[in-house]
Amino acid sequence: GKLIDDLITCRHKGEFTLTTPDKLDYMDVSARQIVSVAASLIPFLEHDDANRALMGSNMQRQAVPTVRPEKPLVGTGMERTVAVDSGVTVSAKRPGVVDSVDAARIVVRVDKKALGEDDDIGVDIYNLTKFTRSNQNTCINQRPIVQVGDVVEQGDVLADGPSTDLGELALGQNLLVAFMPWNGYNFEDSILISERLVDEDRFTTIHIQELTCVSRDTKLGPEDVTADIPNVGESALGRLDESGIVYVGAEVKAGDILVGKVTPKGETQLTPEEKLLRAIFGEKASDVKDSSLRVPPGVNGTVIDVRVFTREGVKKDSRALEIEAAEIEKAQKDLNVELRIREDAMFKALEAMMLNQVAEGGPARLKAGSKVTPAYLTDLPREKWFEIRLKDEKATHRLEAAHEKYKALYKERDAKLKATKEKLTQGDDLAPGVIKIVKVYLAVKRRIQPGDKMAGRHGNKGVISKVVPVEDMPYLEDGTPVDIVLNPLGVPSRMNIGQILETHLGWAAKGLGLKIGRMMEQKPDIKQVREQLGKMYDVSYGQKLDLDAMTDNEVMLLANNLRDGVPIATPVFDGASEDEINKLVELAGLSSKGGQVMLRDGRTGNQFERPVTVGYMYMLKLNHLVDDKMHARSTGSYS
Template identity: 35%
Template sequence: MLSINRNAGMFVLPDFKQIQIDSFRHFLTDLLRLELQRFGTIKHANQQLEFKLLGELYRLEIPKFNEREAVYQSATYSSNLYAPAYLVDKKRGIIQKQTVFLGSIPLMSARGTFVIRGVSRCIVSQLLRSPGIYYTLSVQGVYTATIICNSGKSFKLELDRQGCLWVRVGRNSKAPLLLLLIALGLEMRYIPPMIVQRTKKLNQLLLCVEDAKIDLCKRLKLKQKTTQIELGVTDPIYSLFLKPYELGRMGRLNLNKRLNLRVSEFEILLRSQDLIVASDYLVQVSNGIGSLDDIDDLKHKRVKWVSDLFCVQLNMALKKLNVAVHTNLNKMEARISRMSLKSVVSSNAIATTFFRFVASYQLSQFLDQTNPLSEIVHKRKLSLLGPGGLTPRTARFRVRDIHPSQYGRICPVQTAEGQNAGVVNSFTICAHIGDNGAIKTSLYKVCTNSMQGHVIDMLPGEDEYSTIATESCLVVANSSNQFQSIPAQHRREFVTLRWDEIGFRNTLPVHSFSVGVVLIPFLEHDDATRALMGSNMQRQAVPLLKLERPIVGTGIESQVALDSGTVITAVQECKIHNVDATQIAYVPKDSFELLYINLLNYERSNNATCLHQRPIVECGETVQKGQLIADGSATVDGELALGKNVLVAYMPWEGYNFEDAVLINERLIYEDVYTSLHIERYEAEARETNQAIETITKQIPHLNAHVLRHLDETGVVSLGAWVETGDVLVGKLTAKQSEGLLHTPESKLLQDILGVQAFGTQDTCLKVPTRGEGRVIDVRWITRDNHLLGHRKVIHVYILQERKIQVGDKVAGRHGNKGVVSRILPRQDMPYLQDGTPVDMVLSPLGVPSRMNVGQVFECLLGLAGGYLNQHYRIMPFDERYGRESSRKLVFSELYKASQTTNYPWIFEPDSPGKSRLFDGRTGEVFNQPVTVGRAYMFKLIHQVDDKIHARSTGPYALVTQQPVRGRSRQGGQRVGEMEVWAFQGFGAACVLQELLTTKSDHATARAEAPNAIVTGNLVPKPIGTSDCLGVLIRELQCLGIQLDHTMLSQHNMIQYPNLNEE
């Protein structure tokens, strides 16, 4: 890292999952206490009963099981909340004191995730506009002051081009500001004449307070809910305007700051004086006095993270509890005989609120667990969506765009593709969150004396007027010429400044990028969109069986692996006592107690990939605190290892790598280079309802013995069985009162004689789906208690598949170079190098120039050198700071070194550096041009053909349209859309088109006849009549002016042509 002032200490990257954990810690240690304290005392209406909660003495229980066990048991990882409480009966003078159970709160694990019903979830931070007032000028020349409230709602004060002042709520409803002020209870004489003058149709306004209120509600379309009317809320303005547009503490502070007010920060409601001052300023702004705001600036935004959300939920839960306590006290009053604290407090309020919140809140998401990187990136996401935020449809271009104020806080590269582009962002590696949800970044203060330079944290607004240069330029400038001018950021603009005018610089070259992006080597040579794809696709890489670290990396790999929580580190200095595949036993220093760490063994992740840990310490070894003791599923010696270094060549090969297809060597299959483990979970449940009784049994009369061969005595598949498509995993029979049986005379007779109900049974077995074959590695019985269905048992069967790479699988590199495997060639057919080595992958050279991801070329060439020199490189991006074209110089010098050490002159040929002559494996001939060859780090992605391949033979039809349903999981059909129909029309494929529009679509009778015809061996009859989708087509043709109808012709009107076929 950089040479930073020793006195200031070394700059260390913050823990990547800290954003989540810090927040939750803040909630548990501070906010929880505050909220509970606020609960206070509840008195019954007649003052006889009093309930008091001593919130500050709350206690959280240690969870019954840890996070992994919760996943295993399909349970929730939570902690029980207790607090002491008093119940005072004044009439009798009885005081009860007891510690009561308030409910359970989901806990965040050390990895920054929640476990809800066995599913890992993660709460994504939300970026919202801070409450306050913002002045903007619209394109139409209308000056607006937007007042944003605590809840995210906003209304506007508008100064239109006629100079009138309006208050606008929503898009369509506005009212004169004067009306609002009157409705708020301000008398005419206190209203400044400026506002009165700027009101249209003054004489039409009703200037009495009550009338104004009604008029305002009508104009602004504020509607009272019926409940409020019933409750008799008298003041509509309070309940409809002031209360919903509550400023909150932060809003008040921001308003004070912007308008130079001195109002107490506890005055959280909007006052009429605020509006007067705000409109005054608005008029000033329109006259050129004062300044407008940039609403997209990060200083006007704040992060709403876990602690804020939990705090809101706790508040709601405690309100519910309050109501519950009230009603319970009422009940107790009614029947005085029994009085106990337990019956007063219900634990339901907190438990259900939190459970519902974590399970259904929009930003509480199913954790992406494809690999360690995707986990950590998910936790560092920052979304503009969610309650109080935007929706992907309404988000304008401006809010999605990169803003200069985001420098070092939000990554300019990593975001979602498509609809959510720019809406779901990511924190940079140096970002951390300060008070009030402001995103801070670490900048290095430049001083003339280099010993005084130090790292400071900056809030979004603070750095606006300082000069920030990138460190890469500074190094160059510093070494060459003191007065050389360098680019810098100042007041949100990019300017060129003298070197000694610089106030700050970034701490790292990759200071302003997020976790996924900094893993891309030679990032500076890639186009931003491709870097985006590269970082997104790294998150989709499947952990492989045999792991390999990248030859070329950036050096952040180890920290990503460490912070992802998939590796295990020693919590204290200790001596390893014993090591096993399942656990590590250790004795802590200064103690004789033997402690165990359990390792994960082939567990399922959320995305069906495999979680596995391997110990890397020896017996008897002494390990220090923080030392790595076990590797995770995609790490090698604590470094992230998602892919493989394979030999790639950039050349066309018989068209098999046309349009991003990839040709691979068979070696990748038989040497298990791209083999991954996938664990799928299948679930079966035996229910008992009044219509049907389900039983789990081995005796299934409907099926043959072959598919039942793996079932044990209980009717569940045995552990370790190799199951194939169609095999029964759980034998289940559903007994139904069969209608057909009831009506036959003999069954009626049987019923009458024996007095038994005739039951028909139906086979509802859980079977292995298509392409689901594998090894049964676990069978679990889960007991679930449900209020409605009572005690029920669910069986989970886990099947592990070992998947080799095959045609149709997606592979990608780190630079957004993705492709689909198109063909697998035996190694003797692949092009080979001059030392005889066949290449592993053949990529298209046309994929590079138009995509502008030159980084992949640098990476693969340096990888080639590293492969021959047996050396790994960790190169921080932006190495141009060491001189011009330093990336190229480094790569060439390493290639030259490799050619010298290995004595292979072709590795570095001065005529075509980085390229070499390749031979065709089939003919032994040399290809007519030198080809770029190198070792690139390639991933196999989660998009695998096994999960996607699908053809519909039979399947359900949608109920309403009677057309085939969509989707592979439902045995759906492939849509023949508008353009496909054109193709059929254009080629005159009338019969195919007819079949697709009738029998295969919504022609129900023709569809029913087809199977009969197939079974009897006849030709499938032509459908009679039209289907609805054919009707649509006919209408379409009619639109083109083609007349389509049928007329009857009698036979003798037709000209008889002699049958030419007859001899």
């Protein structure tokens, strides 16, 4: 509880000075409180120059959520806090047991102890967000990480959101990195990556684009959304339904029609021939022009959702009615599930109360004076339970109260459904002159490619210059090819040495994981596993892991989860020292000549002439993608 150093750096009247502990008035609660949220996620922040740390903080905000998120091997211990507090995950509101799980919904039966007032049935239903567009056009998707029967406490993470892995923030991927030049492909911060990253979809991201088609009331008459478009071939209309709107699931490419729309044309001067044709074939021949919504150039993807907004008082087309019916059905399903669970919980409580009570009569020839048995209740339809007359007055009151509640449940369900139906069937409030708006959502899958921007957490950013086949990448003595090659000249002048320390610590973390993996392959007994894990968690002076308090199954599960690498937290201003990193590298059984190893050239098989710094670094893909920036232009007007 006291400061042990003789002299301590402190601030006095805005100046930094050294003083003895007895003269101090205030101290910070934690070393972390002086850094921002983003900066607190940078490991070894104390070894980075402030300019680069600023870039690192800002670039973490630009990271795109990958399809398969992976939490960092080297973190700061703030990852879980940040992910949960950001609200992208789903946390349990109350403790309980998971009742059912599917991709879009988690149902938790709440613990009896956590139940509030009497009328609370004790069911929490969590609806998950599926494939929704964010403001950055990235994809927001939540996936459950619990299973039926899991016991959850309040605040436990039930579902991962975008960029989270088992409740921890996971903005990028752990990559095996080598700091060395490679044929000039990493000149000026360029980055060389292995084809394996593309094959394994390590940095594949999903982007959702919203395309809008507006049908207006023009001077010449209303625009019409239809599949009957002049001068358009049958093949171009193949993906449209009878209302002229593309169906969900269609794969479309640039130039394809998504929503067919025609606009009335002004009366033009007609030639005599056209006049004759008009007279014979009627008016409609050519007074409309095609103004359909098409896929913009350079985009191809899958239609994942369509929304139709119709003005109040305008007749809805078949597609709008179809979408409406589907939404009502979904709402009905949700309400029915909620009702079923609440009903089950209620009847379970009733059964516990009524069993072995003495009855005074009831349906299905229940005699006065006989006891209520489980078999009797099982055979009796549930709604008939309320007709049983019990001798105990208190129990009778509870049964009557339950009956009222049972009726109220159905009333509440019907009222909610009615409100939902009304909300869905009423027209939309659109801008003046607008009859209908159709919004089409396209999901585009983007793999990593040359021209995309990547960065680490230390402000070390670069653009991919080349994707090299796996067999040409430099490889370790055991044949493992590296994932990414960075330029060593990007480190000294920028003074962000944190990335080198992260690389060494990541190397140790991965090595420890591989060591556990080798041990688990030999089907060890539990004692061995406990001993090995105990040794690992004993190296640091940080959080001690209480292995004795864990069951054998939990220890085995932990060991299996650690096979990909042992996650290490190195908090800001309180991080791992050089000695601790060396200890961990030794414990992992890796050679540590200054953290460097000899590599071989993938193309020739010869060793490079000097050792190279190799290890695991956490890299992010940023929202500056070449697909969005690439622009080509044929002849057109000058600007």
